[in-house]
Amino acid sequence: MSINLKDTAAPLREKRLGSVSGYSGDAEELYKKSHDGSLKDIDRSFSQCTSCSANQVKNQLVYIQDAAVVEHGPAGCSGDIPNRNMVGRSGRKKRKLPIRNLHYINTNLTEKDTIYGGAKKLELSIKEAKRRFNPKAIFVTTTCASGIIGDDVEAVCNKAEKEIGIPVITIICEGFRSKIWALGFDAAYHGILRKIVKPAVNKRNDLINIINFQGKDIFTELFGRLGLKVNYLVPYTTIEQLSHISEAAATVQICATLGTYFAAGLEEHFGVPEVKSPPPYGIAGTDAWFRELGRIVHKEDEVEKLIAEEKDRIAPKLTELKEKLRGKKVYIGAGAAHGHGMMSIVKELGMDLVGGCTWHHDAKFDNSDERSDSLKHVVDNYGNFKLSICNKQSFELVNKLYNLKPDLFITRHASTIWASKLGIPSLEIGDEHFAIGYQGLLNYGEIILDTISNSMFVENIAKHSKLPYTDWWLKQNAFKFLGGEV
Ligand code: SF4
Incomplete structure (x- = not known):
């Protein structure tokens, strides 16, 4: 797949990566269907709320230190901003x-604007963002309302750019464009690649781009042992820093769901090699990830030394944790590639993965390289297991948990409240770096052990809770509405 930076919008994941948001079956079948072209998205005849790509754009862009974001839409689309501001x-x-606080403005499109157009409001908002925040760049993001009324956002941005003398970048991300909200990551990165990153003047053989959210810094120490320096992207960078990311020796990503487009675009347009490997979760994935990084930066010996030292260090504790966790039943609900990483970890800890669901599934990633296929990695290394795709549909999750009754529910982005109401101990992992590398395996093992050791708290919650779902629903197939059954 070639990334076209002349287009204003990043292409849809459905078309680019064959992504789907509905599936029920097992991991092996999903992998096979992803590769023989038979994977088709399945609609639900009933669904509850989910996320949108306009939200995921902000997930990256509002944290750039010296940029501002102008969201062209109704005030309701800014519902995520108080939480983003707190983060x-x-x-x-x-x-x-x-x-x-964040440097963010919403154009507050009203009913009247949807009739007469919102371009004037957008123009004024861009000028207000410049006046209020004095940013080095302004990202203008679209929403369903501005998309439906057809405001020419790119024309307004181009005009404003000439007037105020800083990049004003259109980010096409209206929620209705795609069922895959991860498209928002691609849209944000498309804008950065298109208008911020400059061709490298000085290449640096010790600098590694790390595409991440905003987890704890674990890479400075790890990469320092290899003589490498870290360049965390994108939250908390500056526009100047972003303009130089083409100078790095390689790009790694903590999750291909997040970074697939950015890493591939940096390689294709700016010659920064992407580390193509499974994600660094669990021993098998971390080995492959470090070895590929070592190969690219010509530090194979240093990497082998680090791998051997780390494995020796964690071995006694890992054996102890495996003994305590062996056979414990776990269900996982998380984002796609990161979810596969969590699945690798629980399998390596000897737990019984009774099932999992991811919030969407990309049949492939932008580099089209099998080594990056996180689902293939899990199936090849740990065998088959029940797997579904459920775009954060709580009613499906509750049904699965009620019927499977695991010893533990692990999730990311879906609340643990449902599991608690069912008396099931649960973990919501916020910091994605917590699970990375050899230490990540111990981190997970310890927190899992801690969580399942005493279930009294959630048992008491369950005793005093009433689910909003009826017995009728809890006895149905969790995916009854997938495929149109009424
Ligand atoms: S962009 Fe669309 S889907 Fe997203 S919050 Fe706004 S109206 Fe909702």
Whole structure:
């Protein structure tokens, strides 16, 4: 797949990667269907709320230190901003940056604007963002309303760019464009690749781009042992930093769901090699990830030394954890590639993965390289297991948990409240770096052990809770509405 930076919009994942948001079956079948072209998305005849790509764009862009975001839409589309602001304030504190609110404006499109057009409001909002925040760049993001009324956002941005003298970048991300909200990551990165990143002047053989959210810094120490320096992308960078990411020796990503487009675009247009490997979760994935990085930066010996040292270090504790966790039943619900990483970890800890669901599935990633296929990695290394695709549909999750009754529910982005109401111990993993590498296996093992050791708390919650779902629903097939059954 070639990435076309002349287009204003990133192409849909459905078309580019064969992505789907509905499936029920097992991991091996899903992998086979992803590769023989028979994977088709299946609609639900009933669904509850889910996420949207306009939200995921903000997930990356609002944290750039010296940029501003103007969201062209109704005030309702800014519903995620209070939470993003809280995350941004605590993230800045963690990174020892002065605490402040996000540099964000919503154009507050009203019913009247949907009739007469919102271009004038957008123009004024861009100027207001420049006046209020004095940013080095402004990202203008679209929403369903601005998409439906057909405002020419790109024309407004181009005009404003000339007037105010900084890049004003259109990000096409209206929620209705795609059922795969991860398209928002691609849209944000498309804008950065298109208008911020400059061709490298000085190549640096020690600098590694790390596409991530905003987890704890674990890479400075690890990469330091290899003589490498880290360049975390995109939250908390500056526009100047982003303009130089083409100088790095390689790009790694903590999750291909997040970074597939960015890493492939950096390789294709700026010559930065992408580390093509399974994600660094569990021993098998971490070995492959470090070895591929070592090959690209010509540090194979240093990498082998690090792998041997780390494995020796974790071996006694890992054996102890495996003994305690062997056979415990676990169900996982998480984002696609990161979910596969969690599945690798519980399998390596000797737990019984009774099933899992991911929020969507990409049949392939942008590099089209089998080594990056996180689902293939899990199936090849740990065998088959029940797997479904459920775009955060709580009613499906509750049904699965009720019927499977695992010893533990692990999730990312779906609340643990449902599991607690069912008396099932659960873990919501916020910091994705917590699971990375050899230490990540111990981190997970310890927190899992801690969570399942005493289930009294959730048992008491269950005793005093009433589910909103009826007995009728709990006795149905969890995927009854997948495929149109009424
Ligand atoms: S962009 Fe569309 S789907 Fe997303 S919050 Fe706004 S209206 Fe909802």
